[in-house]
Amino acid sequence: MRRPFLYICQRTEMRFQKLPMKLNEQELLAFFKRHDVNKDNRLSWDELKQAFIDLGVSWVSWTTDRAMLQADDNEDGYISEGEMEKLIQFALKCKLTIK
Numbered sequence: 001m002r003r004p005f006l007y008i009c010q011r012t013e014m015r016f017q018k019l020p021m022k023l024n025e026q027e028l029l030a031f032f033k034r035h036d037v038n039k040d041n042r043l044s045w046d047e048l049k050q051a052f053i054d055l056g057v058s059w060v061s062w063t064t065d066r067a068m069l070q071a072d073d074n075e076d077g078y079i080s081e082g083e084m085e086k087l088i089q090f091a092l093k094c095k096l097t098i099k
C-alpha cells in the first residue's frame with residue numbers, strides 16, 4: 001500500500017530539520033547521479049541508501065524505503081533517470097536538504 005505523499009512528508013519532516021546541507025534541484029540531481037556507482041544510469045536501493053547517508057539522514061533505511069515507494073514508478077527496485085525527478089521532489093518536499 002502506498003501512502004499519500006503528504007502524509008509521508010509530515011512524518012519525516014521533524015527528523016530532517018537539522019541536516020547541514022541545502023541543495024537545489026539541479027544540485028540534488030547531480031548529487032544522486034554521483035551515487036550511481038556502477039554507472040548503469042539508475043540508482044539501486046543500496047546506492048540510494050548511500051546517498052541519504054551522505055545527506056546526513058538519520059533514518060536511512062526507513063527513508064530509502066519511502067523514497068523507493070514514491071519514486072520507483074515501475075517497481076523494478078531501481079530509480080531510473082526518468083524517475084529521478086520524483087526522487088528529487090521527495091527529497092525537497094521532505095526537507096531532506098534544508099538545515
Ligand SMILES: [Ca+2]
Nearest residue numbers: 036040042043
Ligand atoms: Ca546504479
Ligand SMILES: [Ca+2]
Nearest residue numbers: 072074076078
Ligand atoms: Ca524504477
